Amino acid sequence: EAQVTQNPRYLITVTGKKLTVTCSQNMNHEYMSWYRQDPGLGLRQIYYSMNVEVTDKGDVPEGYKVSRKEKRNFPLILESPSPNQTSLYFCASSSLGVGSINQPQHFGDGTRLSIL
Amino acid sequence: RKEVEQDPGPFNVPEGATVAFNCTYSNSASQSFFWYRQDCRKEPKLLMSVYSSGNEDGRFTAQLNRASQYISLLIRDSKLSDSATYLCVVNSAGYALNFGKGTSLLVTP
Numbered sequence A: 001e002a003q004v005t006q007n008p009r010y011l012i013t014v015t016g017k018k019l020t021v022t023c024s025q026n027m028n029h030e031y032m033s034w035y036r037q038d039p040g041l042g043l044r045q046i047y048y049s050m051n052v053e054v055t056d057k058g059d060v061p062e063g064y065k066v067s068r069k070e071k072r073n074f075p076l077i078l079e080s081p082s083p084n085q086t087s088l089y090f091c092a093s094s095s096l097g098v099g100s101i102n103q104p105q106h107f108g109d110g111t112r113l114s115i116l
Numbered sequence B: 001r002k003e004v005e006q007d008p009g010p011f012n013v014p015e016g017a018t019v020a021f022n023c024t025y026s027n028s029a030s031q032s033f034f035w036y037r038q039d040c041r042k043e044p045k046l047l048m049s050v051y052s053s054g055n056e057d058g059r060f061t062a063q064l065n066r067a068s069q070y071i072s073l074l075i076r077d078s079k080l081s082d083s084a085t086y087l088c089v090v091n092s093a094g095y096a097l098n099f100g101k102g103t104s105l106l107v108t109p
Helices: none
Strands: A004-007 A010-013 A019-025 A031-038 A042-051 A054-057 A076-078 A087-094 A111-115 B004-006 B011-014 B019-025 B033-038 B045-049 B055-057 B060-065 B070-075 B084-091 B097-099 B103-108
Touching (some): A010 A019, B011 B019, B019 B084, B033 B060, B045 B060
Parallel strands (some): A010 A111
Antiparallel strands (some): A031 A042
């Protein structure tokens, strides 16, 4: 079954304690992306990657890191989490079209992160 | 001006009604356009891509107006199960993607 898998689904942690949210896809997609969703602000792109070792900042990259060492995995790292990073996070993947054409994305189930 | 703007609604319509949403975008170089639906705090799911010539999928019709920089979604014969938030998505520079904040639809019996 084609899917994007995020872990953990829920996490409550404390300020400053490094955490990693994993994302894995089994569709051999080149493009992977992380979003956060907050009430009244909608979905905002954090980082995206167009292939292995190629990553770019989205709208709200501050306080986050990503890596793309393998095609299937795109972990989101919060080195020193703060309460303003409490949010619902989604990972997504898609194939890539030619000439700056995005393809429809498949989303993971989401990760609810609470930073106390 | 925000990259992608939508009327948040809510749109309350009776079953069987036709409802239309618009979404405006600011980057004239955008090439990729989509409508997604999202049920309460679940993952967004693709409803349809939007093509230059317009496209239809059953009760749903999407249109793109490049001159005025907006896309639209028309839902005919609304069902209770259409109640959701509809997200407009447009690419910006390169492959970055911008989501609208969503339009809430409630279809009532």
